[in-house]
Amino acid sequence: MHIPFRTAFPRVAALVLALSASAVxxxxxxxxxxxxxxxxxxxxxxxxxxxxxxxxxxxxxxxxxxxxxxxxxxxxxxxxxxxxxxxxxxxxxxxxxPGLIDSHVHLATPPDAKRAQAVLRRNLYAGVTAVRDMADDLRSVGELTRQARTGEIPSPDIYYAAVMAGPEFFADPRVAAASYGVTPGKSPWMQAIDKDTDLREAVTLARGTSATAIKVYADLPPELVAAITSEAHRQHIMVWAHSAVFPTRPADVINAGVDVVSHACYLAYQLEPVMLKSYEDHTPFHDALLAPKGDDPVIAGLYRDMLKHGTILDATGSLFVHYDAERKAHPERKPLRCTGPTTIRLVRQAWQAGVPISTGTDNDGGAKSAWPTEFDEMFFLAHDVGMPPLQVIRSATLVGAQAAGQAQDMGSIEVGKxxxxxxxxxxxxxxxxxxxxxxxxxxxxxxxxxxxxxxxxxxxxxxxxxx
Structure with a gap:
């Protein structure tokens, strides 16, 4: 039976710490x-x-x-x-x-060190001590990570992912911006994967970037999502994924054994009678497919599977709620995949089902923001979802540390951390x-x-x- 990386390896780290009597x-x-x-x-x-x-x-x-x-x-x-x-x-x-952890940031798409350092400074001075970077130009992110770790810049520590996706995804202009100088899909930090890919080599190349995890992003069938996850875990590296990897449904992503799924909204696509064939199709979820009242039974099944596998939900709920509110003032803007009410409903059901939820933002807030967007996600969990403050703090700290694979070192105020x-x-x-x-x-x-x-x-x- 597969033991998830985040569960097994913190135990090893804890044993090492326990043997160091001078430290614990x-x-x-x-x-x-x-x-x-x-x-x-x-x-x-x-x-x-x-x-x-x-x-x-x-x-x-x-x-x-x-x-x-x-x-x-x-x-x-x-x-x-x-x-x-x-x-x-x-x-x-x-x-x-404990120091807060933003479990979904993007620091370098495209690379802009001055902007990234400004956002990281804002985060740190507001209590954010770690972030999880979810797909960027790792040449830039790697240097930011080094600077943060040595204290050369005021910044949370950074843990980052190397991307794997189907070949179709690499026409996305963001990929070109994050792999400048390298053929899109051919860089170790952003690899195009198909049925002929040597996954052992691909995962090894991703590990060579010093990534904490592989992010399974888009345009991959269920069998490849499962194969990437299996090989990554064999090589002792975490797997972070979109909760739907179009055309792979959420149930198949979860049952592949990934460690963390991002975007509660995407879970709703499990209800669509015909799954979107690609990530590039941004057809919004049809809200009427959810049960009219109470918990949706199909979504409840997904949450049972997540609990069985120990999967963490990186909900990014505030992003969808805020954008939905903005569209009321700017109806010309294209809708996101989910409305605010649907996003709130999905996250509330996850919380009530006992699914661990981290506080990812997927948004840096811009120049006008006085506080980190992590605060927005915490307020979303407290005020929209109804989570008690103690549980919100746990989501923003210990669950975030688990999502980043760092719970042996951070996320709670405990001796040895x-x-x-x-x-x-x-x-x-x-x-x-x-x-x-x-x-x-x-x-x-x-x-x-x-x-x-x-x-x-x-x-x-x-x-x-x-x-």
Whole structure:
């Protein structure tokens, strides 16, 4: 039986961490003496919302050595905090949540480093400590990833995908923009796949880009979706996919065993009597096909399959809801594949069925946005879908980390994980809008005070249709 990559490998990583006694401590336990080379900071007295969905814990201390959390417990209980050289930051009255994770961004289609860096800066200073890049020019994304990891630019960490799609997709002008200088479909980061492709070689080439995953994008039949997924997992790389890979129906995508599916809207195409033959056909879903009231039984079957396979839903719901609202003022705009109400209904049913939902945006917000679009997706889950704030925070943190294959290192405030968290002055459990009360982001133990944030400018964002 196939064990999904994200399930099996975090266990291995956890074992490695457990064997490193100098790095891992039990919550509330004593920390060993700080080393001379790694700074140690005590964040004292905060209310901690740990990202697991558990209730808030008041008056907690978080002890950080270098990049990692080495102690969490009631205020004054961490003996390691009393060692000489420990810096203390008083957070009494503040709230700490794990660093947020946007599970659907596009940083380089086409490459524009100035714009990408501006968006990443806006994300980081608002508490976003990781993003999942879902198909771009990986030559550019790879450099952004390196700069983010070394701290050369203020940025969340970046985890990215190499694309596989059917040959027809590579007439898309976005592909040409993201593979300039290489024949579309022939680059290791954007490969055209057909029945004659050597999938072992294709996956190996994708892995050579340092991608976290392969994104199965479009124009592939069910047997190739399944074959790509099988070979990728054999080579220990995740598979992220559109929830419908036209002409492959959602049920076949899910049953292929992919790790994450994107766009709740596309799941509705399971109900279409005749499936669209290609991704390029943007005929919207016919809303009348859904059951008139209550949960749709066909969609319920998809969610049962997702639970069976451990599939995460990268819903991107706010994008569809906002666009649908904009069309009321601009009816000349072409509709997206789903209306706002249908998208809300699909995501609500997923949540009520217990499907894990991450907070992907597929939208950078443009120059006018003061806050990351991650906040829009969180507000969508809370206000449109009806998810309680604790669960919204879990979606934006731990589930996002699972979607990126990084839950062994991030997504919750736990001993042994990276010191990635946001400090808020107001309680996000009372009102999810209080995520805007951010005072400071901590990423890999480095502090980014909100007062240091420099807003993005029109010049940085370039040709922005939103302005």
């Amino acid at each position: 401590y039990s919550a509330g336990s004593e920390a060993s003496r700080p080393s001379a080379t790694e700074p140690v900071t005590l964040y004292a007295g905060a209310t901690v919302i740990d990202g697991t969905g558990a209730a808030s814990r008041s008056n907690q201390d978080i002890l950080v050595r270098g990049e990692r959390i080495v102690g969490v417990g009631p205020h004054g209980s961490l003996a390691g905090a009393k060692e000489a050289g420990v810096r203390t930051i008083d957070l009494h009255g503040d709230y700490v949540i 990276l010191a990635n968290f946001a400090v808020l002055s107001a309680d996000p459990v009372k009102d999810i809008g209080n995520i805007r009360s951010i005072r400071m982001t901590v990423k890999r133990g480095h502090e980014y005070p909100r007062t240091d944030y420099r807003p993005v400018t029109k010049e940085e964002m370039g040709n922005d249709d939103d302005d």
